[in-house]
Amino acid sequence: MSxxxxxxxxxxxxxxxxxxxxxxxxxxxxxAAFDQDCSLVFVDDGVYQLIKGQDTTDLGIKNFSPTYSxxxxxxxxxxxxxxxxxxxxxxxxxDLQHLVWEDEDEDWAERDSIILxxxxxxxxxxxxxxxxxxF
Amino acid sequence: xxxSIQVNExxxxxxxxxSALNFIKAALEAGHEVFRVFFYHDGVNNGTRYTSPPxxxxxxxxxxxxxAKDNNIDLVVCVAAAQRRGIVDEGEAERNGKDxxxxxxxxxxxxxxxxxxxxxxxxxxxxxxx
Numbered sequence: 001m002s003x004x005x006x007x008x009x010x011x012x013x014x015x016x017x018x019x020x021x022x023x024x025x026x027x028x029x030x031x032a033a034f035d036q037d038c039s040l041v042f043v044d045d046g047v048y049q050l051i052k053g054q055d056t057t058d059l060g061i062k063n064f065s066p067t068y069s070x071x072x073x074x075x076x077x078x079x080x081x082x083x084x085x086x087x088x089x090x091x092x093x094x095d096l097q098h099l100v101w102e103d104e105d106e107d108w109a110e111r112d113s114i115i116l117x118x119x120x121x122x123x124x125x126x127x128x129x130x131x132x133x134x135f
Numbered sequence: 136x137x138x139s140i141q142v143n144e145x146x147x148x149x150x151x152x153x154s155a156l157n158f159i160k161a162a163l164e165a166g167h168e169v170f171r172v173f174f175y176h177d178g179v180n181n182g183t184r185y186t187s188p189p190x191x192x193x194x195x196x197x198x199x200x201x202x203a204k205d206n207n208i209d210l211v212v213c214v215a216a217a218q219r220r221g222i223v224d225e226g227e228a229e230r231n232g233k234d235x236x237x238x239x240x241x242x243x244x245x246x247x248x249x250x251x252x253x254x255x256x257x258x259x260x261x262x263x264x265x
Contacts, residue, residue, distance in 0.1 A: 003255065005255055007251070019176060020176065023175065023176055026215060026247065027247050027250065027251075030247040030248055031247070031251045033248070034248070034251045034255065131255075132260075132262075133250075133254070133260070133262060134262045135143075
């Protein structure tokens, strides 16, 4: 298994209400051990997964959103968020968690992981992938 | 072409499982290879041998088992998703102190690494879900 493939995790659903978001994140964390070229994409209600300050106390469901801030430690550096999906929901990047990875070639400087892309740019990103896992 | 399939929904409520079955039958008839089917989310519920639908309805779990037997296809149920939903083989029953198992013929329980490996080893990974 020496070949490196481009894996894309396409997240389309809100974080709670269904289990897709959480179980997608479980695949991402396991998949990171396989040293593939990994991207995460958040579109449609999927952008809600990255909202900062989530509080699920009243839901009685585990708040898994702190896990996203660990993605940098799993060497996940490309997190694409679709601009139109944010705008349609009255959101901006400021509403999302600030996700970073550390650049070991630059004295572990923090780099932004989130890349804001338009629908057309996102289509190109997805087109370049070898494997798209849709959740 | 070498395909792998991911099934994200259980039987009956969603069409995804039957669509995946139809896709695999068509792919095999066209001479393609199916490396693995990976059952995730509620898709793990396709792997119980305890389903007993009315006689005039398709038994989806049995159809998967038969397909696997006839074509030597690897049916893998995600262990983490299965534990949440009570899909249990002999080993899992013992590890988790359950009084029995319900895994259907031809299915095996394993980890998410099997899904990633399927993506690496196959020419195409096709996801069936909502």
